[in-house]
Amino acid sequence: MVVAKSTPNKATMKKVQPGSNAKAKAEGAADERGTQGRLMLGTLEKSLRVLSAFDKHQPNLGLLKIAAAANIDVSSAQRIVHTLTQLGYLDKNKDTKQYSVTVKCLSIGLHFLSTNSLIDKANPYLVHLSQETDETINLTMLDDVDVVIVARVLSRHILNTSAVIGTRMPAFCTAPGIAILSKLPEADAAKILDRSDLRAYTKRTVTDRRQIMAKIRKAARDGYATAFEEFMQNDASIAAAIVDAEGMPQGAVNIAAPYATLKDADTVRFSALVTRAAAAMSG
Amino acid sequence: MVVAKSTPNKATMKKVQPGSNAKAKAEGAADERGTQGRLMLGTLEKSLRVLSAFDKHQPNLGLLKIAAAANIDVSSAQRIVHTLTQLGYLDKNKDTKQYSVTVKCLSIGLHFLSTNSLIDKANPYLVHLSQETDETINLTMLDDVDVVIVARVLSRHILNTSAVIGTRMPAFCTAPGIAILSKLPEADAAKILDRSDLRAYTKRTVTDRRQIMAKIRKAARDGYATAFEEFMQNDASIAAAIVDAEGMPQGAVNIAAPYATLKDADTVRFSALVTRAAAAMSG
Numbered sequence: 010m011v012v013a014k015s016t017p018n019k020a021t022m023k024k025v026q027p028g029s030n031a032k033a034k035a036e037g038a039a040d041e042r043g044t045q046g047r048l049m050l051g052t053l054e055k056s057l058r059v060l061s062a063f064d065k066h067q068p069n070l071g072l073l074k075i076a077a078a079a080n081i082d083v084s085s086a087q088r089i090v091h092t093l094t095q096l097g098y099l100d101k102n103k104d105t106k107q108y109s110v111t112v113k114c115l116s117i118g119l120h121f122l123s124t125n126s127l128i129d130k131a132n133p134y135l136v137h138l139s140q141e142t143d144e145t146i147n148l149t150m151l152d153d154v155d156v157v158i159v160a161r162v163l164s165r166h167i168l169n170t171s172a173v174i175g176t177r178m179p180a181f182c183t184a185p186g187i188a189i190l191s192k193l194p195e196a197d198a199a200k201i202l203d204r205s206d207l208r209a210y211t212k213r214t215v216t217d218r219r220q221i222m223a224k225i226r227k228a229a230r231d232g233y234a235t236a237f238e239e240f241m242q243n244d245a246s247i248a249a250a251i252v253d254a255e256g257m258p259q260g261a262v263n264i265a266a267p268y269a270t271l272k273d274a275d276t277v278r279f280s281a282l283v284t285r286a287a288a289a290m291s292g
Numbered sequence: 293m294v295v296a297k298s299t300p301n302k303a304t305m306k307k308v309q310p311g312s313n314a315k316a317k318a319e320g321a322a323d324e325r326g327t328q329g330r331l332m333l334g335t336l337e338k339s340l341r342v343l344s345a346f347d348k349h350q351p352n353l354g355l356l357k358i359a360a361a362a363n364i365d366v367s368s369a370q371r372i373v374h375t376l377t378q379l380g381y382l383d384k385n386k387d388t389k390q391y392s393v394t395v396k397c398l399s400i401g402l403h404f405l406s407t408n409s410l411i412d413k414a415n416p417y418l419v420h421l422s423q424e425t426d427e428t429i430n431l432t433m434l435d436d437v438d439v440v441i442v443a444r445v446l447s448r449h450i451l452n453t454s455a456v457i458g459t460r461m462p463a464f465c466t467a468p469g470i471a472i473l474s475k476l477p478e479a480d481a482a483k484i485l486d487r488s489d490l491r492a493y494t495k496r497t498v499t500d501r502r503q504i505m506a507k508i509r510k511a512a513r514d515g516y517a518t519a520f521e522e523f524m525q526n527d528a529s530i531a532a533a534i535v536d537a538e539g540m541p542q543g544a545v546n547i548a549a550p551y552a553t554l555k556d557a558d559t560v561r562f563s564a565l566v567t568r569a570a571a572a573m574s575g
Contacts, residue, residue: 048370048371048374048375049371049374049375049378050335050339050371050372050375052333052335052336053335053336053339053372053375053376053379054375054379056333056336056339057379057381057400060400060403061399061400061403063403063407064403064406064407065406065407067407068406068407068408068409069407087331088331088332088333089333089336091331091332092331092332092333092336092337093336095332096336096337096340097435097436098340109407109408110400110403110404110407111404111435112404112408112433112434112435112440112442113435113436114400114401114403114404115401115404115405115440115442115457115458116344116401116435116440116458116460117340117343117344117393117397117400117401118397118398118399118400118401118402118458119401119457119458119459119460120343120344120346120347120393120397121393121394121395121397121398122398122458123347123348123351123458124346124347124348124351124352124392124393125351125392125395126351150395151395152380152394152395152396152399153380153396157395157398157399159395159398174398174402174457175398175399175401175402175405175406176402177399177402
């Protein structure tokens, strides 16, 4: 798998009126109604939006802010937050009355890291690639419109201790993103661009849809993709997609190097190395 | 925060009879009934058990196995799995009809890593401690009866690329666990031992409740805890707890070294270094 289903647009979600007296009924109805058919559980959908409301910019949230961020009514938010707190996934600060996510949430992510067979398979190749290039090597996977770093071997000459596993970057302007999209049927890649926010992160970000499609086609021909300072200053990245037995993308491996010191010869050598590594991890 | 609420014991959870015709009603009733009062959402509780059913030993699960592992009826499991799949948290293998967790689950964990202020604060101290000792340094937090690694700086002479962030270890037989427990009111530490499975992981694991309580009291007096090969062969660990302004434990920092080559003088030096580092991160 690689293409996660798109989550329903928040703006189109039905909203139960706040202050409803028949909370239980409303919850039950929401469960039944869902947004994508009879089997969808509204409570679960809302709860996952609550957990996703917390991020670097909003690490501590009060009940009203949680309801607003998840686009649900306050009474639903209250029950969801109460349940998550009781189960140990949220923690309430007694003084500020604000909530934050707990270390228990980390377990949910770990299930992915510890159960994914590609990560296990890839690790020795990533280490080898790091030794060959002396640069930082990432394994990424596509999640909707983003690529997510799922494994990383840092360059020996960079001391970076930040927790980068789980870091998300937009697919449309990153080398692993373009490499992965290039292995999808073109209509599927186009749909991902349709859902993407094609905005400029740097002066060099390619935001023109046609130019991005051209980059995807070029990557399909070349077998690798490059992105130079499109998402971050001084970041050069060269990536190749890892595919399954049917040729569908499972992820990408990329070499990340400082753009300032990258020579054309490096680009040539790195693209050959990354393509070979991705081929070895494929199938 | 540090002590997560204990999750309800699976064996005591009420189980809706499989094959119930009134699925929606049962869901609604479960929502209302809950297990811990009126506000608990049964659907959410079950759903989190479904996500937790996947682990290293069971990365791929069919519907019946999911229902069994989460201790819920098959019709509930079906709706939860359907919803999680639609939202991109689970993926179904077309050939085997089995499910696995997706990279999207990683995001839930990342919310914790990217929002936790202690991790940010600790990182420079962890790096410094690694340079002073040339050993692996961990930052851990308590989650119910386990300690979980939330940040790690690897020793320069060990090449270990496995994804260890999120790794859980029992608190009762690890140095960070004992260090954290030693900063709790003794009754709270005792309750955690009550809930713990005090089994032997190695020949040297201390499993006697009284001896463990004695270790906790010693750690409270000394300001640090040690564990030598209690959880893993050749693993020596020296830890000190990080406390908040009220003296409550927020986590622990530990130095992990190979036991075979550890000298008594190292233990003395490491305990002083780790205690100083923990004090600097506290308050």
